[in-house]
Amino acid sequence: MSVYDSAAVQYESIRAMIVGGELPPGAVLLETALAKKLGVSRTPVREALARLAQEELINREIRGYVVKTRTPEEIREIYDVRITLESACAAAAAEQASRRDLASLERITTEAEHCTDHERHVELNTEWHQALRAAARNGTMSRLLDGLGVLQQIYNAQMTQVEHLDEALRAGQEEHALILDAIRRGDAETARTTMIRHLSRTRDLRVDAFQRNHSAIRC
Incomplete structure (x- = not known):
């Protein structure tokens, strides 16, 4: 696996989209769609989403991961x-x-x-x-x-x-x-x-x- 396909790189990319507002609160994050958008396999995307969930930037719901709504x-x-x-x-x-x-x-x-x-x-x-x-x-x-x-x-x-x-x-x-x-x-x-x-x-x-x-x- 190349460095560009690593979970750490995808984590930074997805986090930047959340922080920058490209992925707004309530946005559903689907592994397949994100992998296609980032040009990588689903595995590093899945690992990146799990890390973002641990940091409470996204929530795990029945329909998948969702960008957390702020209050x-x-x-x-x-x-x-x-x-x-x-x-x-x-x-x-x-x-x-x-x-x-x-x-x-x-x-x-x-x-x-x-x-x-x-x-x-x-x-x-x-x-x-x-x-x-x-x-x-x-x-x-x-x-x-x-x-x-x-x-x-x-x-x-x-x-x-x-x-x-x-x-x-x-x-x-x-x-x-x-x-x-x-x-x-x-x-x-x-x-x-x-x-x-x-x-x-x-x-x-x-x-x-x-x-x-x-x-x-x-x-």
Whole structure:
């Protein structure tokens, strides 16, 4: 079996279609149809679907696998777990961050402060959180947060943009600067509490955007 026919490759392909919205909530995933679409045999597709089911991106039903339908409650759950983990990362970074870690966070923070391109600002936001996780020196928390990030991306494909998104990004940037200042000073508790406030605000914005989008769809 070639690498292109492996279950791991098909897993990435199918997951990308789910995250990107090509396979929307409620879509039925049939092994034969997916195998034909991907140009592979059914075996790696079957293995990939089983893995996606374990990660709760899809559900197994009588008619086959179905892309999971999301709810506002699940957004809250995802963010509540993220808040717990990433606030711990912020506190750990205040105690563990190296000069290189600080330099990386400072570079991203400075670029974001002067960024006028919306798409680049969104990228910098992601880069900043990744740099923070690296500074915490805890691989397990980073891997768990990466998994939560995938679930959040799925929601991005199911909702309209957050209202006043640029303003929200700017507010987040100010909070990033406060967290960085706490990390720089070695103040773990302030880094933790500021991260909790930062992500709690983001959670509420995302839940509101999801609910407004789905209300519009029902109308």
